[in-house]
Amino acid sequence: MSLKKEVAGAIRAIRTTRGLDYGDLAEVSVKANIGKLEQGNSSITLEKLIELSEALQFDPVALLAICLAIHKEEPYxxxxxxxxxxxxxxxxxxxxxxxxRQLVGNELVKRPRGKPGNTQGADSVKALKDAGLSQAEVAERLGLAKSTIHRYWHS
Known part of the structure; x- marks a missing residue:
């Protein structure tokens, strides 16, 4: 989903209502791209959007909410x-x-390599297996693929 147009419109409107021009945003690292952003010709990272919203003295969550509301054509x-x-x-x-538990201070906790498992699904399969249901019954009840049920069943 591209929000280039929505971001462009929101930045223009916020900057205008705040009475700011490009010179007022001199400390923003995306200053060189503000014109492109306001024309809808450039994308912006989340980090840069937060930096820009702070320079505009506008809450980044509110800015994102405005952009998403415009995109979904609904009231913010x-x-x-x-x-x-x-x-x-x-x-x-x-x-x-x-x-x-995913963060210690400002550091992300490392997780084991590979695709994370669905422990909730595995636990559900084991509980239904212990209750005496067959693999086919478990697959039907949980809406999981038979191959997934088989893998959880034998793990």
């Missing part, structure tokens, strides 16, 4: 409500605690 309040609902669900599912 709906975009933010949906985000809040997803954050609440993430927290209720234990995601915040899991996230805390």
């Amino acid at each position: 309040a709906l975009t933010l409500t949906r985000a809040r609902d997803q954050l609440d669900a993430f927290e209720a599912e234990g995601g915040v605690e899991l996230l805390r």
